Amino acid sequence: MGSWELAQRWADALDGVVAPTLNRSQIEEMLAALCTGLIDAARGGEDPDIARRAARMLVAANYRDPAAVSRTVRVICSDLVEVAADGSDDPAWPDISDRAIVLAGDFAAGFTAALRGAALAEQEATLAAVLAAAEEAENRRALSEARFEAVFDGALVGIGTVDMTGQVVNCNATLAHMLGQTPETMPGRTVADILGPQNLNAAFIELQRMVAGESESFRTETEHLHTDGRVTAIDLSMSAVRDAEGAIQFLIGVAVDVTERKQLADQLWHDANHDALTGLPNRPHLFSRLAEAASPIGVCYLDLDGFKEINDLWGHTIGDRVLRVVSARLRDTVGPLGALPARIGGDEFLVLVERCAGEGQLNDLADELMTALAAPLEVNGHMLAVGVSIGVAYFDEPPAAADELMHAADAAMYRNKHDARAAIRPRGAHRTGPALGQTS
Incomplete structure (x- = not known):
């Protein structure tokens, strides 16, 4: 192909x-x-x-x-x-x-x-059209005001004007809806009063600077918290409109509701940085965290024993479900510690511990993981058992290359593999043949 x-x-x-x-x-x-x-x-x-x-x-x-x-x-x-x-x-x-x-x-x-x-290109075009219409209104007031009102009222983006005292002059229905208001309730009120104290953020500070004549324009992305708890993400642009003598007459703002786009961006980031099967952070996300990890750091490198036999005997669908259960147990075990569990490929996992207290903490964590993961799993009416080998590595400072850390933990895991298997055999954690699965 x-x-x-x-x-x-x-x-x-x-x-x-x-x-x-x-x-x-x-x-x-x-x-x-x-x-x-x-x-x-x-x-x-x-x-x-x-x-x-x-x-x-x-x-x-x-x-x-x-x-x-x-x-x-x-x-x-x-x-x-x-x-x-x-x-x-x-x-x-x-x-x-x-x-x-x-x-x-x-x-x-x-x-x-x-x-x-x-979206920003469309917003810029809208803002340019609004400003052009406002300028035309000064020169040909009767005709251009009608045009401006048509754009103003019918725009799919929020538009509003503010005088130099910080009071709203007018706004369209789109902007009012974004702020949880109506076009009738906003004019004559101050921006601070409309937003409420919970929304007096960086965007409001920039608006105050414009009202004071300290800046000509600004553009930012801000969040508006509604009284019912909803949050609207808004891309806001504001500019000063001057008369023929150069004096500022009013401020005009154009707002675009980017809540869905922001949610999509968050979802895309999550999908790109997490394993689709287990939901755990994936290898690229782990490497990104390693680059910024707070020292000292410790890692536990886990490799499942007997997983191939489960795939061979019961099929990959059951194998995938086993990986999901193992990942859930891994997440539950390390969650209270604030550690980062990740699936780095196949049946291999890694746990990153930032500000690690030392090898003793890692060994205790390895014991907890061994106990949690060695317990039999019930999948589709079958009792399955899978063992785990764990290697730990401790670093006062992260290695320059993440591969060095992975290699050190991997080598420790293989050195301890025989001992790890011996430790979990009495619990029935892994064996070939019938021990890998029993019908409940």
Whole structure:
């Protein structure tokens, strides 16, 4: 399977996501060009921007639905890996899979940035139109005021004006709704009174500076807390409108509700930084945390024993459920400590402990993990047992390269593997044959 067939699979995955600017043939041609670069990047190519460029091209083609992201991520993490590896026995498969995860994360981040850029471009155009209309109102008041009111009242973005005492002159229904008000209740009141003390944040401080004549404009993203507990994320731009002599007459603000976009960005970040099967942080997220970890740090490296036999005997569906149960136990055990559990691949996990008290703390944690994970699991009416080998490593300062830390913990795990197995055998943690599963 080459780039063209991969492009067709991608196009099939995107089927149903609205993109009126392109027909099917044009979509396949666009995706085929992107697939060539993505395949090369998955194989270790040197185009670091290919995934983000792909995201920008899809947004430009009017793919702006969140479904375009989730479907594309699946194509990158599955179909792209299959094409790039060119066969499941390829020894480079793990590296290709890791690169595909990074590409998926870059695509998600690029998609969010492209969406935000498109929204901001529309906001800038709206603000420019409003300011132009306001300027025209000074020169041709009768005609331009009617035009301004039409834009003002019918705009899908929030628009409001404030005088130099900080009182609202007028606002449209969109802005009033964002703030939990009505267009009738806002004029004549101060901004501070409308917002309430809980919303007098950095945006309000910038507005005060404009009222005092200390700045000409500002732009920021702020959150508005409603009385019912809802939070609206608002992208706010404000500018001063001057008369022919240069004196400020009033301030005009344009607000865009970006709550859904922010929620989408948060979801995309979570998806890119967490394992889809278990919900634990993934390898790239772990490495990112390691780069900023507070010293000293400790790690527990875990490798499941007997998991291959479970997959062979009961199938990968049961194996996946076992991994979910193991991950839940891992999360419950380390959660009270504030440690970070992560799945780094296959049946391998790692726990990062920041501000670690020493090897004694790590050994105690390893014992707790051993006890929690060695207990039999009930999956679909089967009692399964899987053992675990754990290695610990303690560092006064994090190594310069995260791979050094991983190697040290991995080596400790293999040194202790025989002892770890001996410690959990009496509990029936892992054996081959019937001990791996019993019908309840």
